[in-house]
Amino acid sequence: MADVAFVGGRVVTGTGHVIDRGTVLVRNGVIERVDDDLLVPKGVPIIEADGCWVLPGFVDTHTHIGAHEDGEGPAGADASEVSAPDMSAVRAIDGINIEDRAFRDALAGGVTTVVVKPGSGNPIGGTSVAMKTWGGRTVDEQVVKHPVGMKSALGENPKHAWGERGQLPRTRLGVALVIRKALIAAGEYAARRADAQEKGEFFARDLGKEALAAALAADLVWDQHVHRHDDIATALRIADEFNLRLVLNHGTEAHRLAAELAERDVPVIFGPVLSTRGKVETREASVNNLVALTRAGVRTAICTDHPVVPIDALVLQAAVARRAGLTWDEAISAISSVAAEIAGLDERVGALEPGRDGDVVVWSGDPLEVGSTVERVHIHGREVYRVESGAPIVADRWAGR
Known part of the structure; x- marks a missing residue:
């Protein structure tokens, strides 16, 4: 479980709502708010998603x-x-x-x-x-x-x-x-x-x-x-x-x-x-x-x-x-x-809505376009996958255990 905020991306909730330059706030592994005018609480890590698409897992x-x-x-x-x-x-x-x-x-x-x-x-x-x-x-x-x-x-x-x-x-x-x-x-x-x-x-x-x-x-x-x-x-x-x-x-x-x-x-x-x-x-x-x-x-x-x-x-x-x-x-x-x-x-x-698990995926573009790729994956707010210098990095499931 983790806190994280995804800021500035095109947020697609999965239920028919799209927010340009929206913010998804995850607290303790659960989505707390999804909005276009959201002040991120102090101390919450921020993922800058400018130019990217933010969707539910x-x-x-x-x-x-x-x-x-x-x-x-x-x-x-x-x-x-x-x-x-x-x-x-x-x-x-x-x-x-x-x-x-x-x-x-x-x-x-x-x-x-x-x-x-x-x-x-x-x-x-x-x-x-x-x-x-x-x-x-x-x-x-x-x-x-x-x-x-x-x-x-x-x-x-x-x-x-x-x-x-x-x-x-x-x-x-x-x-x-x-x-x-x-x-x-x-x-x-x-x-x-x-x-x-x-x-x-x-x-x-x-x-x-x-x-x-x-x-x-x-x-x-x-x-x-x-x-x-x-x-x-x-x-x-x-x-x-x-x-x-x-x-x-x-x-x-x-x-x-x-x-x-x-x-x-x-x-x-x-x-x-x-x-x-x-x-x-x-x-x-x-x-x-x-x-x-x-x-x-x-x-x-x-x-x-x-x-x-x-x-x-x-x-x-x-x-x-x-x-x-x-x-x-x-x-x-x-x-x-x-x-x-x-x-x-x-x-x-299944959706980016308050109360649901903080499973958030950052895409390089429209996921239904073949050229778009996954940039980051967070499950319960915790980063489990990201692409860095063109190579995928997967979280160690044993780390910190």
Whole structure:
């Protein structure tokens, strides 16, 4: 936690407000004021941002950073535990290596918060965690929120992961059945637990059913990996049956159901935008689908699905979406304020507003222009990254510990 003031830059709050030559004041790691006529208190360090753009740290709401280390092979593959179709008891936080080089890449791309999710090899994959991209000796010291949601998958990934082994489930029908059975069992478990607590009786814990019960109570987002429109219809059906707080992840063909999604306020974490059409269910992939969703009134965020697309390319994907038809504000919000809102993190991150964490990024220019670069990154007010003489300098996470 630190005090710092960013003075004289073009301040973009992430919520549609722009202040030319504004000031962002961070006290004790939290944004205190954002204004164009602000006297910086004596003793607060000042970052002169003349000629630069000052934005909130970006938020990537669907990644496997630290749990699926690109280039590390099996040694770095900890995103999916596929020993059973229902792995609701596992937690992504237990598989994250904060020394993954991609966390440094995230800083270079202005990304200060990520949601790390289990992979999509299971009908139910486990819980996700939101964390800062730098600043702690352990994952726990970087956590923003845990757990955030329960990961579930429909479509090709879980079907192939099990069918290719000659195991169940082998079809879309079977994948949906696994999910329904698990949710029914979790609801019955929650009822028995409540009854035992009321009577003061011992009740044996089941970690998976407890996590699913939290999703049934809407304490967790139900993060549904889904591409094809018929799988999206199945996701809506299951969400209705169990009153789940549904968020679609990827949503390749979600534009086909855009009106219904907008009416029901089901958000979509779209992408990755720059990925290839590597599966049958992604053959209709197009950034134009994201634009159509947004135009229909669906709340949309953009994700990298790192390492599918490198984490530092999050802002590049927003630039591509801008070129395809999103407004400038929509593109920035999709990787800042709206992204944070969809993940339930908007009390902490995603905008330069009083009360939110002092995660501030200084850009050389408009971040949606390819030639713009990150000059400084502060998390909780503390400088964690800067460019000096053309070379990036990353803070020592162990310094002063």
